[in-house]
Amino acid sequence: MNIDEIQAFVAIADLGDFTQAGRRLHRSQPAISRRLSLLEDELGAPMFERIRGRARLTEAGRAFLPHAEAALAALKDGREAVHGLKTGMRGAISLALVGTLADTHIVTALRRFARRSKDVRLELRTASSAEVTDLVRRGEVTLGLRYFTSDRPELVSLAAGGEAMLVVAAPGHRLAGRRVRHARMLEGERWIGFPPVPEERDSSGHVLARQLIHAGLDAADVTLIDSLTAQKRLAQAGFGLALVPESSVRDELRRGALVALDVPAMRTTIPITTIHRRTGYLSPAAKALLALLTRG
Structure with missing residues (x-):
């Protein structure tokens, strides 16, 4: 089992389509199918079934998915940890937030961080609260801002105000x-x-x-x-x-x-919370942003 096979599996599970998974990973559809076949051979069970043209997870696929996502997130953490040793308060921070929060006090905090940390690139994505949670859980972003507290045990939720x-x-x-x-x-x-x-x-x-x-x-x-x-x-x-x-x-x-x-x-008033993965790596810059977002 290798990283390419796991990436292919997670992409298919996320998109429900082999061709779209290939586009995301910049691979052909046959290449994605081969990688999935190798993974299924090693695991000894089919990961997907075709239903009305969509790839649906089998019971085995559903059992394997959270472990596959955790493995990809851990590898990303490892790369960022090594990069953090070399860069300190430099590099990039990925943040997903609910779109309406772009018109709240959160923007003031982000602007203040940008002024203080000119060598840090802030990469923003907007999504619903549920989508923000999934992006953080899968390690696709480092921090998330959403409404309400997430009940996911693998995530840490910290108060960031209210609306x-x-x-x-x-x-x-x-x-x-x-x-x-x-x-x-x-x-x-x-x-x-x-x-x-x-x-x-x-x-x-x-x-x-x-x-x-x-x-x-x-x-x-x-x-x-x-x-x-x-x-x-x-x-x-x-x-x-x-x-x-x-x-x-x-x-x-x-x-x-x-x-x-x-x-x-x-x-x-509804709560605004900042979330991150409990075992995820936080760079010095990410810790500084987290502190700014969550201070009273």
């Missing part, structure tokens, strides 16, 4: 500009929100359900939409109310495409 949630509605909503002192004024309103993430103890979907119960609106009609962009567009169209991070609707509020409703019973 207020706003109730938003279409312009001209009957309660716009008024203080909604009594939650019963919202009875009969439809809500739009994320479905709760089943494998996590807390998520945006959990927050909406919890706040509605807190406000005595647990019988409210909730439409579950797994897209923040779609939620905002539906709210703009008057389809319902949405409870969203303040940074995610700043532009819409400025343009008047949405209005914020003043609903004290629905006020809440």
